[in-house]
Amino acid sequence: MTSCFHCNEPVLTGEQFTTVINGQPQPMCCPGCQAVSQAIMDAGLSSYYQFRSEPGNRQTALIPEQLSQYSAYDLPEVQQDFVHKQGAIDSTSLSIDGITCAACAWLIEHKLKPIAGVTNVLVNSTTQRALVSWDSQIIQLSEILQIISKIGYQAAPYQVDEQEKQSKADSRKFLLRLGLAGFATMQVMMFALALYTGYFTDLDVEFRDYFRWVSLIFATPVVLYSAQPFYFSALRSLLSGKLNMDVSVSIAILGAYVASCVATIQANGEVYFESVSMFTFFLLLGRYFEQTARQKASVSSSNLHKLVPLTAHLYRDGEITEIAAKQLVIGDIILVKPGEVIAADAEVVAGLSSVNEAMLTGEQMPIGKQVSDTVYAGTINVEQPLEVKVTALGQDQLVAEIIRLQELASNNKPAIALVADRLARYFSATILSIAAITYCVWLFISPDDAFWITLSVLVATCPCALALATPTAVTCATAIFTKLGVIPRKAGVFEKLTKINHVVFDKTGTLTCGHLSIGEVQTFGKYSSEQVLSMAAAIEQGSLHPIALAFKPFFDNKHFVENVDHHIGLGIRASIGQQQVCIGTVQFVTPETNIAASKAIESQWIYLSIDNNLVAKIEMLDELRVDSLATVNVLKAANITLSIASGDNSGHVEFLASKLGISDVHSGLSPQDKLALVNQLQQQVNVAMFGDGINDAPVLAGANLSVAMGSGSAIAKNSADLILLGDHLSRFNDAIFVAKQAQRIIHQNLLWAFAYNMIILPLAVTGHVAPYIAAIGMSVSSLIVVSNSLRLLRIKL
Numbered sequence: 001m002t003s004c005f006h007c008n009e010p011v012l013t014g015e016q017f018t019t020v021i022n023g024q025p026q027p028m029c030c031p032g033c034q035a036v037s038q039a040i041m042d043a044g045l046s047s048y049y050q051f052r053s054e055p056g057n058r059q060t061a062l063i064p065e066q067l068s069q070y071s072a073y074d075l076p077e078v079q080q081d082f083v084h085k086q087g088a089i090d091s092t093s094l095s096i097d098g099i100t101c102a103a104c105a106w107l108i109e110h111k112l113k114p115i116a117g118v119t120n121v122l123v124n125s126t127t128q129r130a131l132v133s134w135d136s137q138i139i140q141l142s143e144i145l146q147i148i149s150k151i152g153y154q155a156a157p158y159q160v161d162e163q164e165k166q167s168k169a170d171s172r173k174f175l176l177r178l179g180l181a182g183f184a185t186m187q188v189m190m191f192a193l194a195l196y197t198g199y200f201t202d203l204d205v206e207f208r209d210y211f212r213w214v215s216l217i218f219a220t221p222v223v224l225y226s227a228q229p230f231y232f233s234a235l236r237s238l239l240s241g242k243l244n245m246d247v248s249v250s251i252a253i254l255g256a257y258v259a260s261c262v263a264t265i266q267a268n269g270e271v272y273f274e275s276v277s278m279f280t281f282f283l284l285l286g287r288y289f290e291q292t293a294r295q296k297a298s299v300s301s302s303n304l305h306k307l308v309p310l311t312a313h314l315y316r317d318g319e320i321t322e323i324a325a326k327q328l329v330i331g332d333i334i335l336v337k338p339g340e341v342i343a344a345d346a347e348v349v350a351g352l353s354s355v356n357e358a359m360l361t362g363e364q365m366p367i368g369k370q371v372s373d374t375v376y377a378g379t380i381n382v383e384q385p386l387e388v389k390v391t392a393l394g395q396d397q398l399v400a401e402i403i404r405l406q407e408l409a410s411n412n413k414p415a416i417a418l419v420a421d422r423l424a425r426y427f428s429a430t431i432l433s434i435a436a437i438t439y440c441v442w443l444f445i446s447p448d449d450a451f452w453i454t455l456s457v458l459v460a461t462c463p464c465a466l467a468l469a470t471p472t473a474v475t476c477a478t479a480i481f482t483k484l485g486v487i488p489r490k491a492g493v494f495e496k497l498t499k500i501n502h503v504v505f506d507k508t509g510t511l512t513c514g515h516l517s518i519g520e521v522q523t524f525g526k527y528s529s530e531q532v533l534s535m536a537a538a539i540e541q542g543s544l545h546p547i548a549l550a551f552k553p554f555f556d557n558k559h560f561v562e563n564v565d566h567h568i569g570l571g572i573r574a575s576i577g578q579q580q581v582c583i584g585t586v587q588f589v590t591p592e593t594n595i596a597a598s599k600a601i602e603s604q605w606i607y608l609s610i611d612n613n614l615v616a617k618i619e620m621l622d623e624l625r626v627d628s629l630a631t632v633n634v635l636k637a638a639n640i641t642l643s644i645a646s647g648d649n650s651g652h653v654e655f656l657a658s659k660l661g662i663s664d665v666h667s668g669l670s671p672q673d674k675l676a677l678v679n680q681l682q683q684q685v686n687v688a689m690f691g692d693g694i695n696d697a698p699v700l701a702g703a704n705l706s707v708a709m710g711s712g713s714a715i716a717k718n719s720a721d722l723i724l725l726g727d728h729l730s731r732f733n734d735a736i737f738v739a740k741q742a743q744r745i746i747h748q749n750l751l752w753a754f755a756y757n758m759i760i761l762p763l764a765v766t767g768h769v770a771p772y773i774a775a776i777g778m779s780v781s782s783l784i785v786v787s788n789s790l791r792l793l794r795i796k797l
Helices: 031-042 045-050 100-111 142-148 163-196 205-226 228-239 245-266 274-309 400-410 413-444 447-460 462-467 471-482 493-499 508-511 530-542 545-551 628-637 654-662 670-681 694-702 714-719 730-765 771-794
Strands: 018-021 024-025 084-088 089-097 118-124 129-135 152-156 311-316 319-324 334-335 343-352 355-356 367-369 386-392 486-488 502-505 518-521 561-565 571-576 578-583 604-610 612-620 641-647 665-666 687-691 705-711 722-724
Touching: 018 031, 031 142, 045 100, 089 118, 089 142, 100 118, 100 129, 100 142, 100 571, 129 142, 142 152, 163 205, 163 228, 163 274, 205 228, 205 245, 205 274, 228 245, 245 274, 245 413, 245 447, 274 447, 413 447, 413 730, 447 730, 471 486, 471 730, 471 771, 486 730, 493 730, 502 508, 502 670, 508 654, 518 530, 530 561, 530 571, 530 578, 530 604, 545 722, 628 641, 628 654, 628 730, 641 654, 641 670, 654 665, 654 694, 665 670, 670 687, 670 694, 687 694, 722 730, 730 771
Parallel strands: 502 641, 502 687, 641 665, 687 705, 705 722
Antiparallel strands: 018 024, 084 089, 089 129, 089 152, 118 129, 311 319, 311 334, 334 386, 343 386, 355 367, 486 722, 518 612, 561 571, 571 578, 578 604, 604 612
16 A cells, blocks of 8 residues: 555555655645645755654644634733743744654754744754744744644643753752762872872872872862762661662762872872762763653653643633633633634533544544533644633643653552662672672782772672663653553553453443444333433433433433432433333343343343333444454454453344454443452453443452543543553553563663673672772663663654
């Protein structure tokens, strides 16, 4: 099949869309890609296609013309939060979606630089941000954003959150410590070179002592200021009754410094100021790169903040006014025009449209929204105007919750990480013991060499790489999960995913879309189909079950309902006037009625009775998820056994199972039955359970790994280990792949960390490693571990 020249997706439209690139007509998959590629060619930037290393993003979700009106970003009260003014020049940081490689950064820079009024453009392809400066008298920020959108990238002002501000402040302080250590090391090494020549030529005692005193002056701020993080970490560890890697580092630095000071004052013995300074410098350098790598891995969560717009159209007293989004309060009604980004989590009160929720789910297909549906801050209204009532702001919004969950997941340690932490503590104790023995032995063999050999042992075998082996890999894997719309909620998810060998699916809302609709209505007796649907809607009002949502359009306030009693997995019993009305399974609504259910039917039925008399049979239509079959096939290929456990006792379960090729089918199960089934399976295998409803909460809590769909109930999601925000089952396969890659990286890191220490230890003990060489080796070992973990970020799914 022909692939799109711009995004590499399959071309399903024949030759309908083409762009002439470098003299050759190239196929495009959609008008979006055709428009973007044409804009690139019109700007004379065809070199982008020659040098790119990754295809561009698919442009099927190009924002409508209305979204190009970024005029809100030109308002002074909005700009005060993110624009820095210096004279006539304004500057800001933009977060840009769609950057896939360095060529994208080149394209954006070369598109903007020739524009009159733009004074500077610097694009960072790693963080997906751009620093832009412009003359506000010549060009407005909205025009710059519009130019970027025309070449296929969506940009918005980026605002640093408090956590990132603190992180940057810590980085600056750390960089100051590193710079001081580097400067002092260069000075001390010059004097050390002169001292070393004393071994080959005669050096006057006065010059020797002078060089030592000057070295002491330069080394002191390194020991007392630059190395402070190691001391505080070691002290906290000792106060908690544990040993960490910084204990041995602190002993090495302070021991060498104190011994050198004594030798300098007494004008007798050896000094190690150059080793102390160089060791501290290389150790700080390694820690700085580690810190930078972690920030790189987690920067995607910070970018989520910019997805929430800065302005909103407030609807009040029949008038619409544009205000800053931070001025909104709960209950405000805001108008969201087609193409605009929704400013807060809200409930639709008027209008019918579809919303692009790609920023949450990673999927570009818009989702239909009608009255009473929930919409989320940062998502895009696509078709028709919507009036929505604000229900959550700030840290209560879904975007903020995703960021919190990601941070929680990155801090959760898998079992292998806890083992590594314990090993690091034991390893530190072992190294301290070996160092003490080494000193005693060398004190007997060669007293002059005993101290620096012991110093080398402490430095070279510092278990930094061992301690970094798992956290860096978990942080990177969590960043990938966030991009996929997969949110880990509990500890141990990465480890559990790699062990799953049996998956149990619920049916409604999991294998199927869960968006049920009413099909055929068969009535028995005096009631019409309209009356039946009205009563059913009244009873189901307030429930979030997919069946209840299907009756929403038929609610008309005609019936007063009381004594509502939910029977999970069976149905609902309530009173309407003097009548007792039941809706649910046939056995529930009319226990004494014997209706045989046919096998393998393409639709399912629910029943309604009044005073135990069956009055209607209602067909519920539910479509299979588009990726259900593909997901099932991939799981089968991975030798994972599949089952269906559904509360539906109709033949529809058998029909779907046969369509998907799943042979192990359990229908008509109550929540207790589902839990019993999973508990039985867990005696032989590790089970992952999918669910989305309140009735799935018990079995989700009991499974080895539980997965809730993003559209599921709050109770189900609270019981789950993993949430699929986009409701796409295939993301589960991606999550398993990422978890296995993360586990492989962790094992590689641990193997390298142990192998390095096992090799360097005998060399250091026997006196073949100088202290500064030990510092370099330890830092390089740590950087290798971090760099290996960062390979996870290059995974393409």
